Amino acid sequence: MTDSTMKTPAASAGATDDAELYLDAAATEPVSRDVIDAMLPFLTDAYANPASVHQPGKTAAHALDAARAAFAAGLGAKPDDVIFTSGGTESDNLAVKGIAMARMRRLGLRPVYDAAGEPDARRPRIVISAIEHPAVAQSADWLSHWFGFEVVRIPVDHEAHLDLDALARALDGEAGERTTLVSAMLANNEVGTIEPVERIVALAHAHGVPVHVDAVQAAGLIPVRMRDWDVDALSVSGHKFGTPKGLGALLVRGRTPIEPILSGGGQERGLRSGTQNVAGAVALAIALDGSNRRMAARYRQLVASRDMLIDAVRRVVPRAELTGDPERRLPGHASFIFPGVTGEALLVDLDARGIAASSGSACAIGRHEIPATLLAMGIEPQVAKSALRMTFREPLTREQIERISLAIEESYTDLTRR
Known part of the structure; x- marks a missing residue:
């Protein structure tokens, strides 16, 4: 493939009118030149195994x-x-x-x-929210399948906020004494709602139960203060804030009991055996620092352009409904349902018009599924099929917002006439 045949996604303020607009940053971000330059020495010159005792290893x-x-x-x-x-999937599993x-x-x-096939009265429990990423939800189901864990899913309201009263009830009494972990995401990938992590932790x-927070969608976009929040474990994924894919981390406090799920040489405190990827670790540090700096400098502009986009979509398609919390949501995240069409058809039509978006989560290979978060929020399956998610890391210009809203208006009109 030559350079002339490649389309470069562009959603920055300086993009030309005919450039493809990439509105799927929640799925993945590009790798910056700064990150690539920082990685290169550890791929070419300083490539030694960090476990080796010689000088290159040191x-x-x-x-x-x-x-x-x-x-x-x-x-x-x-650091410890x-x-x-x-990445995020491995971190959540661990x-x-x-x-x-x-x-x-x-x-x-x-x-x-027991012999009668009934769950033992002292069997362990795990509590998760009803809107967790499959890496968390399916890990909980795995515990249920192989070890008889009781999996408790805490409901959310119509804006995807965790029901704190239901969480309190789930942790009360004898059942709470059997609870091994509470796992809840910091920011939802499908609708952008930010959860009250500090209250969940409290x-x-x-009840003496540790908390794991999936911060994959939040890191680099909103402040993450693991120890200030008293979180016990926290997952992140590098490609959401500008590293190559296949890099991530689990942050886990020394006080938190945890068993490894990989066996081997005992690297990473014995919790993640395997020769460490030094270039990848450098990439994570550089990319997160850059993303945090951009967040601090452009947060207000990003929120303003997000809100302008939401208003523009509602104006051109009055039937469109914003999903998630209208205010307490990720800054570059606008998500809707469009009754009367399917999200898949809308995505295909928008792509033909040079707008790259998604329907919710981009983690299911080759499948267009109903966003699980919308179902948990009480949205009917047929309507949930019409979901559209637009995510971006740079503030959009007025011209870009006008182009996006016009494309949505034309796509929606064409699809509803068919």
């Missing part, structure tokens, strides 16, 4: 330590909290399975069924 180990410290600081954590992984199994042992719970800790 050089790599020093770079790994420096990256760990910088990355932790960007998330309000300490950071376990480097391959947190949910590792903490739940360690706590099961510590609490003296039995992962078995409720769980009042």
Whole structure:
């Protein structure tokens, strides 16, 4: 493929009128030149294994330590909290399975069924929200399938906010004593709603239950202060804030019991064996710092352009309904349902008009599914099929917003006439 045949996504203020507008930043971001330049020395010259005792190995180990410290600081954590992984999915799996199994042992719970096939009265529990990413939800289901865990899903309201009263009830009494973990996302990937993490942590800790927070969609977009919030474990994924894909981390406090789910050489505090990717760790530190700096400088402009886009879409398609919290949501996240059409048809039509968006989550390979968050919010399945998500990391210009709203208006009109 030659350069002339490649289309470059562009959603920055300087994009030309005929450039493709990339409005799927929540799925992945491009890698900046700064990140690539920072990685290169550790791929070419300083490539040694950081576990080696010779000088090249010590050089790599020093770079790994420096990256760990910088990355932790960007998330309000300490260097020893950071376990480097391959991304958000692995981090969520390690947190949910590792903490739940360690706590099961510590609490003296039995992962078995009695002879009659009924769940044991002392079986372990795990509490998650009804809108968790599949990496969390399916990890909980795995615990249920193989170890008899009771999985409790806490409902959300029509704006995708976790029902704190329901969480309190789920943690009360004998059932709470059997609860190994509460897992809740910081910001929802499908509708952008930001959850009250500090209140969730306070409720769980009042019952002696640790909390894992999936911050994959939030890191680099809103402030993340792991230790200030007293969070026990927190997952992030680098490609959401500008690293190559396949990089991430689980931040887990030393006080939190956790079992590894990979066996091997004992790297990363024995929780994630395998030779560390020094270049990847450097990328995570540099990209997070850059994303945090951009967030601080452009947050208000990003929120303003998001709100302008929401208003423009509502104006051209009065039937369109915003999903998620209209205010307490990610700054570059606008999501809607469009009754009368399907999201898949709308996405295809918009793509033909040079607008790249999504229907909710981009993590299901080759499938266009009804966004699970919308169903949990009480939206009817047929209407939930019409979901459209537009996410961006740079403020949109008025011209771009006008172009997007015009494309949506034309697409919606054409589709409803068919």
